[in-house]
Amino acid sequence: xxxxxxxxxxxxxxxxxxxxxxxxxxxxxxxxxxxxxxxxxxxxxxxxxxxxxxxxxxxxxxxxxxxxxxxxxxxxxxxxxxxxxxxxxxxxxxxxxxxxxxxxxxxxxxxxxxxxxxxxxxxxxxxxxxxxxxxxxxxxxxxxxxxxxxxxxxxxxxxxxxxxxxxxxxxxxxxxxxxxxxxxxxxxxxxxxxxxxxxxxxxxxxxxxxxxxxxxxxxxxxxxxxxxxxxxxxxxxxxxxxxxxxxxxxxxxxxxxxxxxxxxxxxxxxxxxxxxxxxxxxxxxxxxxxxxxxxxxxxxxxxxxxxxxxxxxxxxxxxxxxxxxxxxxxxxxxxxxxxxxxxxxxxxxxxxxxxxxxxxxxxxxxx
Amino acid sequence: xxxxxxxxxxxxxxxxxxxxxxxxxxxxxxxxxxxxxxxxxxxxxxxxxxxxxxxxxxxxxxxxxxxxxxxxxxxxxxxxxxxxxxxxxxxxxxxxxxxxxxxxxxxxxxxxxxxxxxxxxxxxxxxxxxxxxxxxxxxxxxxxxxxxxxxxxxxxxxxxxxxxxxxxxxxxxxxxxxxxxxxxxxxxxxxxxxxxxxxxxxxxxxxxxxxxxxxxxxxxxxxxxxxxxxxxxxxxxxxxxxxxxxxxxxxxxxxxxxxxxxxxxxxxxxxxxxxxxxxxxxxxxxxxxxxxxxxxxxxxxxxxxxxxxxxxxxxxxxxxxxxxxxxxxxxxxxxxxxxxxxxxxxxxxxxxxxxxxxxxxxxxxxxxxxxxxxxxxxxxxxxxxxxxxxxxxxxxxxxxxxxxxxxxxxxxxxxxxxxxxxxxxxxxxxxxx
Numbered sequence: 001x002x003x004x005x006x007x008x009x010x011x012x013x014x015x016x017x018x019x020x021x022x023x024x025x026x027x028x029x030x031x032x033x034x035x036x037x038x039x040x041x042x043x044x045x046x047x048x049x050x051x052x053x054x055x056x057x058x059x060x061x062x063x064x065x066x067x068x069x070x071x072x073x074x075x076x077x078x079x080x081x082x083x084x085x086x087x088x089x090x091x092x093x094x095x096x097x098x099x100x101x102x103x104x105x106x107x108x109x110x111x112x113x114x115x116x117x118x119x120x121x122x123x124x125x126x127x128x129x130x131x132x133x134x135x136x137x138x139x140x141x142x143x144x145x146x147x148x149x150x151x152x153x154x155x156x157x158x159x160x161x162x163x164x165x166x167x168x169x170x171x172x173x174x175x176x177x178x179x180x181x182x183x184x185x186x187x188x189x190x191x192x193x194x195x196x197x198x199x200x201x202x203x204x205x206x207x208x209x210x211x212x213x214x215x216x217x218x219x220x221x222x223x224x225x226x227x228x229x230x231x232x233x234x235x236x237x238x239x240x241x242x243x244x245x246x247x248x249x250x251x252x253x254x255x256x257x258x259x260x261x262x263x264x265x266x267x268x269x270x271x272x273x274x275x276x277x278x279x280x281x282x283x284x285x286x287x288x289x290x291x292x293x294x295x296x297x298x299x300x301x302x303x304x305x306x307x308x309x310x311x312x313x314x315x316x317x318x319x320x321x322x323x324x325x326x327x328x329x330x331x332x333x334x335x336x337x338x339x340x341x342x343x344x345x346x347x348x349x350x351x352x353x354x355x356x357x358x359x360x361x362x363x364x365x366x367x
Numbered sequence: 368x369x370x371x372x373x374x375x376x377x378x379x380x381x382x383x384x385x386x387x388x389x390x391x392x393x394x395x396x397x398x399x400x401x402x403x404x405x406x407x408x409x410x411x412x413x414x415x416x417x418x419x420x421x422x423x424x425x426x427x428x429x430x431x432x433x434x435x436x437x438x439x440x441x442x443x444x445x446x447x448x449x450x451x452x453x454x455x456x457x458x459x460x461x462x463x464x465x466x467x468x469x470x471x472x473x474x475x476x477x478x479x480x481x482x483x484x485x486x487x488x489x490x491x492x493x494x495x496x497x498x499x500x501x502x503x504x505x506x507x508x509x510x511x512x513x514x515x516x517x518x519x520x521x522x523x524x525x526x527x528x529x530x531x532x533x534x535x536x537x538x539x540x541x542x543x544x545x546x547x548x549x550x551x552x553x554x555x556x557x558x559x560x561x562x563x564x565x566x567x568x569x570x571x572x573x574x575x576x577x578x579x580x581x582x583x584x585x586x587x588x589x590x591x592x593x594x595x596x597x598x599x600x601x602x603x604x605x606x607x608x609x610x611x612x613x614x615x616x617x618x619x620x621x622x623x624x625x626x627x628x629x630x631x632x633x634x635x636x637x638x639x640x641x642x643x644x645x646x647x648x649x650x651x652x653x654x655x656x657x658x659x660x661x662x663x664x665x666x667x668x669x670x671x672x673x674x675x676x677x678x679x680x681x682x683x684x685x686x687x688x689x690x691x692x693x694x695x696x697x698x699x700x701x702x703x704x705x706x707x708x709x710x711x712x713x714x715x716x717x718x719x720x721x722x723x724x725x726x727x728x729x730x731x732x733x734x735x736x737x738x739x740x741x742x743x744x745x746x747x748x749x750x751x752x753x754x755x756x757x758x759x760x761x762x763x764x765x766x767x768x769x770x771x772x773x774x775x776x777x778x779x780x781x782x783x784x785x786x787x788x789x790x791x792x793x794x795x796x797x798x799x800x
Contacts, residue, residue, distance in 0.1 A: 016423020040399020040499035044427035054766045061751040065393040088391035105474040136421030
């Protein structure tokens with residue numbers, strides 16, 4: 001399916017599914033990802049990811065394989081070359097799973113990636129999972145990202161199978177949480193995760209697994225142990241819908257945003273994990289105190305004017321920003337210094353703190 | 368030296384156009400043909416370059432190539448119903464901004480079977496079919512240069528390389544600067560250095576391949592110097608202009624002091640010795656050689672000769688190996704090029720550093736993890752794979768900060784490279800960026 005059907009549609013500019021898919025699959029540390037296309041496609045994608053990761057000060061660049069299709073495969077078909085690449089990739093036994101991402105050219109010439117993967121799974125006795133990507137024919141960066149999340153969940157064994165294997169009941173462990181669909185190229189990805197972990201610790205909860213950020217195949221297989229799923233962001237609802245279709249674990253479909261949003265998140269998470277009201281109330285009180293302590297560090301901003309510049313693609317909503325300004329004692333006024341709204345909504349109380357540091361720089365004329 | 372069978376012995380070069388290895392290819396290190404064609408053509412300042420492909424293809428090329436690019440941003444509809452309307456729409460709008468237009472075909476439009484030359488028959492365009500599956504960057508670069516050569520012609524001054532420019536009636540020779548490739552992180556520094564060297568000899572710059580106006584590039588001088596022979600264009604262009612009865616000379620290399628001297632001596636022989644004074648170049652080369660020798664000796668008084676792995680494009684790899692062995696007695700533990708040598712007819716015996724042809728980080732990791740080394744010269748890919756090793760960047764991509772234009776070619780280029788190598792060796796990985 002392609003949503004980019006209008007010539008005037010700006011979604012023409014949304015980028016390549018392959019890179020979107022790679023930002024998920026290449027973060028399963030003991031799985032190999034093969035880009036089925038010309039080597040240039042894999043280089044281009046790997047290079048973009050490397051560039052973004054180095055900007056984020058991450059130096060452990062994932063290994064991305066390619067079937068290195070040449071003119072010969074374009075003419076006679078690339079399935080044999082893909083089979084050979086899978087065989088070479090699994091030969092040394094390093095990998096517990098393989099993801100195969102199609103490109104626009106392999107899709108155009110009609111290579112049947114699904115059947116190659118199915119046969120390879122049987123032959124090598126490890127999961128070989130096709131990712132529905134196909135470059136621009138598959139949609140956009142976001143479509144590739146969502147397809148890869150779906151692909152990664154194929155590594156989750158059905159709950160009954162898992163229970164049989166371990167001889168246990170398939171009951172989830174209370175106070176354990178899955179973190180889903182983190183944006184691995186986001187600059188704040190690790191600090192956002194740290195904030196979620198901190199908030200959950202107020203409820204006495206721990207992380208079960210992350211799908212997927214430097215996660216192993218075995219860790220993904222533990223998915224069904226959790227009592228709650230938390231998705232980074234799901235504007236289209238597709239990710240939530242997918243997880244509802246594969247498990248009964250309750251889901252929160254976005255990381256907490258803003259001050260009251262963070263408090264609501266704590267209450268929601270506690271209730272969905274069936275925690276008692278006292279535990280939830282204690283967590284909320286602790287966080288309210290943390291927020292007040294944080295805001296006290298910005299007392300110098302009280303009474304100062306600000307205004308917001310929404311130009312661009314920013315997703316933050318104005319009510320959230322208005323609330324932060326009000327709690328910090330700021331006055332929203334068109335005469336105030338224009339503050340650029342961040343592209344992504346800051347996560348939790350820690351995110352608000354980092355944003356207020358930026359606001360202070362604007363207000364004090366340093367930006 | 369680590370075992371590297373990536374080049375068939377006897378041919379002295381990578382015999383494969385794409386360099387496909389029998390081993391698995393992971394993290395390919397160099398961009399595709401489309402990016403090569405885009406880099407060559409986008410350097411022509413008054414030419415609008417359109418990537419006929421999807422946003423994914425465009426975004427990468429736009430990141431890798433510093434000059435402005437445009438795109439048709441095709442979607443599935445155009446693959447099914449044809450891309451002619453979309454292509455004409457974009458060419459029409461980009462034509463308002465430039466004198467000339469070039470269209471570069473990517474993988475999917477290339478297999479769709481549309482004749483884009485026919486579609487654009489009403490427009491004055493260069494059309495390059497450079498899908499990624501035909502090969503790496505260099506393939507696309509060469510295709511673009513070959514197409515460009517079709518439009519080249521003899522300039523007024525080209526017959527003898529002279530142009531009357533001085534008020535007193537004296538004439539000044541003009542010389543092309545070749546091998547300026549915008550993917551090369553050192554291209555601007557190289558260009559500045561080549562202009563400086565020409566200026567020292569009283570020569571003017573003619574065409575700069577490929578970083579000039581369309582008019583200048585299609586009317587070059589018969590004489591050239593090259594800052595990177597891997598990306599030489601003048602042979603192809605001048606062959607078109609002069610045919611087999613060539614009056615032009617190949618662009619000689621400015622990589623390394625010896626080449627700088629030889630190149631300017633040759634220019635002086637081919638032009639007129641009375642008009643071209645290379646004494647300034649000779650004395651600067653001599654002084655620089657003394658500096659480099661002294662610095663090498665100084666290093667070797669304290670340390671053993673370094674064991675170095677070198678990964679870059681062919682000519683840069685060879686140049687770095689030459690510098691390392693000449694001034695530091697270095698052991699080249701492994702050397703490999705992203706691309707084929709510029710002169711593929713050369714004998715294997717002319718490859719003293721046994722420079723292989725590897726374009727997969729996976730293979731480099733396998734070889735280098737079993738090879739003791741003191742320094743890696745390469746790109747940010749190699750640096751990422753071995754973050755604890757001392758590192759000096761010599762090829763695309765270099766992700767760390769490069770705020771000013773550094774040369775690799777010319778006299779200053781030799782000094783820069785030696786400076787970078789010694790800094791990396793002495794300070795180790797901590798300061799290697």
